[in-house]
Amino acid sequence: MRTQLPPAALARDHRFHRITTAERFADERLNGAGEERRMDPASNDVADRARRQMHGIFVGEIQAMEGAGRTAYDYSTAETPFAMKLDMARQCWDEARHVEISLLLGEHMGTEIGEYSEAVTLFEAACHPDPVFRLAGVNRALEGLAIDVFTTMRDFAVEMNDPVLHFCEDWMLADEVTHVKMGSTWLRELTKDDKERQTKALEFQRTVDGLFNFRGMRGENREAAIRLARKFREMAGFESEEIDDIAAMAAEERAQYATAY
Numbered sequence: 001m002r003t004q005l006p007p008a009a010l011a012r013d014h015r016f017h018r019i020t021t022a023e024r025f026a027d028e029r030l031n032g033a034g035e036e037r038r039m040d041p042a043s044n045d046v047a048d049r050a051r052r053q054m055h056g057i058f059v060g061e062i063q064a065m066e067g068a069g070r071t072a073y074d075y076s077t078a079e080t081p082f083a084m085k086l087d088m089a090r091q092c093w094d095e096a097r098h099v100e101i102s103l104l105l106g107e108h109m110g111t112e113i114g115e116y117s118e119a120v121t122l123f124e125a126a127c128h129p130d131p132v133f134r135l136a137g138v139n140r141a142l143e144g145l146a147i148d149v150f151t152t153m154r155d156f157a158v159e160m161n162d163p164v165l166h167f168c169e170d171w172m173l174a175d176e177v178t179h180v181k182m183g184s185t186w187l188r189e190l191t192k193d194d195k196e197r198q199t200k201a202l203e204f205q206r207t208v209d210g211l212f213n214f215r216g217m218r219g220e221n222r223e224a225a226i227r228l229a230r231k232f233r234e235m236a237g238f239e240s241e242e243i244d245d246i247a248a249m250a251a252e253e254r255a256q257y258a259t260a261y
């Protein structure tokens, strides 16, 4: 089996609609009509926004599964220790469960595969040739984003009085904290004698984090569309300064783009 599978080779059937990462980030709708604000149960578009977000989580879970699987397989044990491969395999297994859970949650919320598009941005970050960059970009930046999104979605479920959504998000959140923690641990372990490589990987993480502030959608206050989950990030091995840094970057973007604030 080949290593380093390109995004174009991912298996999808006719139900999926692929768009490019550039198209996804050029979509002005994601920063308009109040979408920088949290999903408000009283607003008219709440059901559509929630379904779209659920579909986004679903395709993200597929790519997280594919990415973790590739990272378990793509390297020799000289490049990534066997114990790290086991962690990646465990993550792949978790993500497979998340795919099933998210698919069923989508049905529960009234959507289906392909109602919304799929950009394979997450998998693209999982294609970096250096495993340390994958840990930084995928396990810390994107799985970190999953922590924020699932915490926000779980709180939204409380507001919506939806125990099914709440239960599922809470369980997946626990797994995501573990995935980010794996990223933090292995990133430090693999670069303990190579600070330059570590610094470059953390810079890559910062770039991905910046992109996924979604032009101001992520923030720390209650009104943000995606709330930065400080407590869970700390549990996952983020230093307080690292979280402060993401918060500051997000606030800067928010000030730059938000029109309603």
Ligand SMILES: [Fe+2]
Binding pocket: 061, 064, 094, 095, 098, 146, 172, 176
């Ligand atoms: Fe997941």
Ligand SMILES: [Fe+2]
Binding pocket: 064, 095, 143, 146, 175, 176, 179
């Ligand atoms: Fe994950």
